[in-house]
Amino acid sequence: MPGKKVDKAAATKQKGKILDIGAVVLRPGNSVENKTGGWRALRPVWNKEKCTQCMICWMYCPDMAIPQKDGKRLETDFDFCKGCGICKSECVFGAITMEKEKK
Amino acid sequence: MQASSHSGVSNNTTENLRRLGFVETHIPERISDFVNDGEFDCEMIYLESEHSAISAALGASATGVRSYTATASQGLALMHEILHVVSGMRLPVVMNVTNRALSAPINIWNDHQDSMSARDTGWIQLYVESAQEALDTTIMAFMIAEDHKVMLPVMVCLDGFTLSHVYEPVDIPDQKSVDQFLPKFVPLFKLDTKRPITMGPIGYPDSFMDFKKQQQDAFAESLQIIKNVNSDFKSKFGRSYGDGLVEPYMLDDAKFVFVGLGTICGTARVVIDKMRKEGKKVGMMKLKSFRPFPEDALIAALKKADAVAVFDRAVSFGQKGPVFSEIESAFCDQARKPVIHSFIAGLGGRDVTLDHIEDAFNKIIKEKQASVEWLL
Numbered sequence: 202m203p204g205k206k207v208d209k210a211a212a213t214k215q216k217g218k219i220l221d222i223g224a225v226v227l228r229p230g231n232s233v234e235n236k237t238g239g240w241r242a243l244r245p246v247w248n249k250e251k252c253t254q255c256m257i258c259w260m261y262c263p264d265m266a267i268p269q270k271d272g273k274r275l276e277t278d279f280d281f282c283k284g285c286g287i288c289k290s291e292c293v294f295g296a297i298t299m300e301k302e303k304k
Numbered sequence: 305m306q307a308s309s310h311s312g313v314s315n316n317t318t319e320n321l322r323r324l325g326f327v328e329t330h331i332p333e334r335i336s337d338f339v340n341d342g343e344f345d346c347e348m349i350y351l352e353s354e355h356s357a358i359s360a361a362l363g364a365s366a367t368g369v370r371s372y373t374a375t376a377s378q379g380l381a382l383m384h385e386i387l388h389v390v391s392g393m394r395l396p397v398v399m400n401v402t403n404r405a406l407s408a409p410i411n412i413w414n415d416h417q418d419s420m421s422a423r424d425t426g427w428i429q430l431y432v433e434s435a436q437e438a439l440d441t442t443i444m445a446f447m448i449a450e451d452h453k454v455m456l457p458v459m460v461c462l463d464g465f466t467l468s469h470v471y472e473p474v475d476i477p478d479q480k481s482v483d484q485f486l487p488k489f490v491p492l493f494k495l496d497t498k499r500p501i502t503m504g505p506i507g508y509p510d511s512f513m514d515f516k517k518q519q520q521d522a523f524a525e526s527l528q529i530i531k532n533v534n535s536d537f538k539s540k541f542g543r544s545y546g547d548g549l550v551e552p553y554m555l556d557d558a559k560f561v562f563v564g565l566g567t568i569c570g571t572a573r574v575v576i577d578k579m580r581k582e583g584k585k586v587g588m589m590k591l592k593s594f595r596p597f598p599e600d601a602l603i604a605a606l607k608k609a610d611a612v613a614v615f616d617r618a619v620s621f622g623q624k625g626p627v628f629s630e631i632e633s634a635f636c637d638q639a640r641k642p643v644i645h646s647f648i649a650g651l652g653g654r655d656v657t658l659d660h661i662e663d664a665f666n667k668i669i670k671e672k673q674a675s676v677e678w679l680l
Binding site for chain 2: 222223224225226227229
């Protein structure tokens with residue numbers, strides 16, 4: 202990315218790491234360590250008053266960034282939400298709006 | 305025994321082999337026969353395109369079985385994007401490429417444009433001169449590809465028509481000897497539901513380049529492995545092809561040297577025999593391994609020559625013959641180097657005759673300036 206600062210410490214760490222041949226990932230379930238929330242330009246804002254807990258947004262979220270407990274959705278997990286806006290598009294009750302992410 | 309040049313693929317280990325044949329008619333037909341007759345323990349998968357065939361070979365290899373396919377020309381071109389994926393995932397797939405021209409104009413005859421266009425896909429490329437060499441090299445290719453220091457896919461390139469559609473007697477080694485030579489495939493990693501792993505993930509800018517470097521390092525390792533496999537093959541079966549990378553012919557005192565790939569070398573041998581009888585110091589350096597490129601071996605073999613005639617059956621448009629460019633580049637920092645002439649020959653099945661090669665020798669004996677000539 203042009204103008205992106207290179208994290209030298211992280212780059213050095215990567216260099217010293219032994220990478221498995223062919224980019225094989227031997228440890229399953231490690232994608233939770235790769236937090237993708239930093240990609241977000243727009244943030245979904247959940248209006249609890251309008252929400253009917255139909256769970257459509259939970260079903261459609263491609264990143265499983267909407268956690269649920271006992272059949273009810275909870276606040277978006279912003280460590281993983283990329284701000285794609287699918288939840289907003291799918292919500293028939295207008296309970297989700299997209300706002301510009303504040304940096 | 306009469307056999308097509310591809311029958312050797314039947315002689316393999318008895319583990320579950322998956323062989324994928326699609327285009328090169330004689331190869332999958334023979335394999336089909338072997339499977340049908342119960343002589344060959346393998347699962348043959350029929351696909352709807354070469355893109356699918358190489359993808360299935362990739363998938364099969366990822367599950368830890370030995371995997372093979374064959375193609376040519378447009379089929380190889382259609383495989384192109386997956387060729388990079390197979391090598392990037394370090395899957396030791398072996399494939400016969402029966403070299404043929406690429407359209408347009410439409411042409412079904414032999415040249416090397418198809419595999420030369422796949423030069424940078426990360427596959428080892430071995431070129432063969434005879435049906436026997438095609439068979440032997442296909443067996444050796446599995447040994448090379450599956451070596452844990454290598455783990456790269458291998459193309460065994462044989463000239464379309466000249467080898468693929470001409471029948472000649474071939475010694476097919478027996479199953480037991482091949483099994484002893486080529487042990488059961490031991491994958492480095494495999495897809496297994498009992499021990500889940502991920503293959504083919506994203507490589508971010510912080511790691512992608514490191515994986516590419518690993519591939520390049522594996523090519524460097526493969527130079528020695530190819531030589532070892534060639535000499536092991538010799539001790540087991542009594543046949544070998546130079547050092548596995550290059551094969552000299554009448555080279556020791558040769559001042560004028562022919563360099564080529566594939567069947568054209570057979571023609572050159574006849575010319576060399578004739579010219580030697582006339583007292584001319586001519587010889588040949590057959591290039592068997594194009595990738596990895598055996599630069600050191602070539603320099604050592606050609607540095608005493610006065611002139612070299614490089615025959616390319618392909619062209620890098622806007623540049624020169626691909627083999628010629630490599631040889632020229634290999635010598636760029638050498639103090640003593642021969643005059644290197646380029647000949648573009650035999651595109652789209654045009655015959656390369658004894659006269660062509662003799663004329664080329666006479667030209668490089670006479671002319672002191674490097675030249676580029678199309679044998680139209």
